[in-house]
Amino acid sequence: MSHNCIHWFRKGLRLHDNPALIAALKDCKHIYPLFLLDPWYANNTPIGINRWRFLIESLKDLDSSLRKLNSRLFVLRGSPTEILPKLFEKWKITRLTFEVDTEPYSQSRDKEVMKLAEEHSVEVISKTSHTLYNIDRIIDENSGKAPLTYVRFQTVIRDIGSPKKTVPAPTEEDMKDVLTPFSKNHEKEFRIPTLEDLGLDTSCLGPDLFPGGETEALRRLDEHMKRTGWVCSFEKPKTSPNALTASTTVLSPYVRFGCLSARTFWWRLTDVYRGKKHSDPPVSLHGQLLWREFFYTAAVGIPNFNKMEGNPHCVQVDWDDNPEHLAAWREARTGFPFIDAIMTQLRQEGWIHHLARHAVACFLTRGDLWTSWEEGQKVFEELLLDADWSLNAGNWQWLSASAFFHQYFRVYSPIAFGKKTDKYGDYIKKYLPVLKKFPAEYIYEPWKAPRSIQERAGCIVGKDYPRPIVEHEVIHKKNIQRMKAAYAKRSSEDQDDKTKTKGKKRKVNESIKDMFEKKAKR
DNA sequence: AATACTGTTGGTGGA
């Protein structure tokens, strides 16, 4: 019972399956559960208010769970590299624990923190629990490269074996000799800020459909895992992007913040599957967790993963710079009701179905607006509760046919795609009430409705709802040709590279030959 | 080394 420990929560906002927290409690006298609001994040990409709310709720839940163990969460605002050394001294810290985070910023931050810890003679323990596997191990097993296809990825992890088992949450018994030295001033010094404290305008808050926190995450997991038949027959491509209530679990925000452990989710699914016929990856729920793992691996193994330039697997495309088009997409006024409804749901509720993401991402990039996927990535980063650096970058590359997916001639129609699962446009009417009186016949293409029908619907296209900003039928064919050109340029450059490498190799071989010949002469 | 196969989730029009 000798250590004074900080357990530093970053992601991993939970007590269950938290091996670094368990490590902190071993031979521990004082435990300080800590969360730092690092300004780096908000300074780099704006964070939408729904996402802030999710984080604050998650912290509140964490604090409330810690209180049940006679502990508290300590929250401070500021840069970890500035705050932590001060806390090391103030609290006479001997050990720092945290969960491994593979994002580039986190990696550089943690490297600096580990150096500072060493300078203060603080032992550091970090554990992998955000992902199913140790991501470096996957890359090692694939001869140092990130697998570029899901099939290849599956082969690699099959050799590694199942994910590790989870660890239980600490109990009161585990905590009986561990003290959290919080004072009467705790609320003053270390309290969780409110949205108002953060200077946010709460009038644009949407409905709180997905409250943050571990408690809600585990409740939601239980709720879905009870649906045995549904879980076993789950096939992602068959779920609906435009159902009025989510057709999938919406556990992604909880997994993103670590309110729910991916491994806990994995093993609960294994329990449900046991002895039953069930779907398999890539379409199953296990498969969804593996997609997450796939993109985490790619994000670690591929440099400049959130950019086109300097990203060796990303097709280099001459995207247009059209701020008007980008703004129309972001602000749900493209004139395509299916697209605008999705972008409205995204802004209001912070979550949209995966296939809805496909539809709007294809529309913004290779399908219609020919705008860089990096712009879309920024908007998703701001508005999605589950915005995850690796998945966001990976999926935007996928959808824009820049990497992983290459069949650029398969283009989502902003009119036809939604009709498959919502013939009458109920989803559109929910999120775009201005169109709610339009007959089903015209709901996906209101500009085609005769003037009399527009008048009867109380919505004149061009006045009450925008005209379409592009002509999809024409533009998408033109864009396929632009993609074709980008791919052709890439393969010709690859050919050039190969020729150069061959040339180099030949030169090297020749110089070696020369050396031997010279030696022989001597 | 050339070739065949595969790829979570396209659209259209017809049977």
Added chain:
DNA sequence: GTCCACCAACAGTAT
């Protein structure tokens, strides 16, 4: 509702 061929045609991987 489901299946199919067709549209035009990609990269990565296995053989």
